Amino acid sequence: MKDFDIRWVRAQFPALRQEVNGRPAVFFDAPGGTQVPERVIDALRDYLASSNANTHGAFVTSRRSDEIIANAHAAVADLLGCDTDEVVFGPNMTTLAFALSRAVGRELKRGDELIVTRLDHDANVAPWVALEERGAAVRFVDIHPEDCTLDMDDLKRQIDKRTRVVAVGYAANAVGTINDVAEVVRLSHHVGALAFIDAVHYAPHGPIDVRALDCDFLACSSYKFFGPHCGVLYGKREHLTRLQPYKVRPASEEIPDRWETGTQNHEGLAGVAAAIDYVAELGRRASPEASTRRAQLLAAYGAIRNYERGLAERLISGLLAVPGLTFYGIRDPERFDHRTPTVAIRMEGHTPRQLAEFLGERGIFTWDGNYYALRLTERLGVESSGGMLRIGLVHYNTAEEVDRLLGALNEIART
């Protein structure tokens, strides 16, 4: 594999050229949304300039729209390792998860159970808790607070023949833990439950293979992996066909159309395909022998994981040396295969908001609060005092940016 070409990567993203108070902006806000390559911006503009129309019409812009939407399905199918009709688009992951949970709710009986976790974003909790109104009971899998990993023994204790759905995150948006989702799927299928994987936080960081995972559903969101604001849901064909979504009568009963309620964000879908092509090009550059788009995407994620791991090691070892700092999540470099480069901290004497403001003034963008991983901040006992400061890196970040952050945190730690 060739060296990671960070100069080429950064040149693709126009937003990275911004400055704050005369210094280059540092985007450590990726888990809240990533920046986009120029080709994504071009794709949105080109769609609106030359293809803007509704679908299935008898004229050229409508036909182009159909083609662009089909291309987006094909691109996501390559990203996730599935067929094009198993890819459903929607406004965002949250809306898709609610649509799916409503459809699942139509099959539930009193006494059925659903399993969610205390590690997850609420978008993978609330849609399942909403089914309590249909008589289902919701169980929560606990975490190990010392490293913010999922308590798999607790999951094994709670899962049984009554379980209908197990909803688990691929990776935790608040603290970066990567869960053993293959094992979660195995345990779910063992009791006849459906496995729903929230891959929103994982998708910019690692390869996804829904066939190998054998999950029933997996959701992600293109604005977290270098694209525009569009949600993505993978569903096994048999489930997308069997379950009954809420839909309008004239809309097609075919999959995936029956799930794609209303008119889609066509320009956004053009951008989704462009974002995936950006990742594929990164893969071609890392491994020129990769010939299919799927192979290029897998090569890209190999290079991304490798590069991000180096950044995570530098960041976390630096953070652990800052006086008065509390670190949440996996800190042992030997276990970094089980985390993304997203970390959460607190610092004695400063609220997370104060830290974010201090860094923001220096052009370093981080998040404070709970980032909707509300059960986690409650479980860790930090919700009532401002949550945590989240520093979220992706592959367009650099070691120099990490050093700037560490310098600033050491400065505030001394005040």
Ligand SMILES: Cc1ncc(COP(=O)(O)O)c(C=O)c1O
């Ligand atoms: C892990 C995770 N799941 C779900 C969501 C919700 O995604 P969306 O904004 O597409 O609804 C987010 C957003 O931050 C997230 O980080």
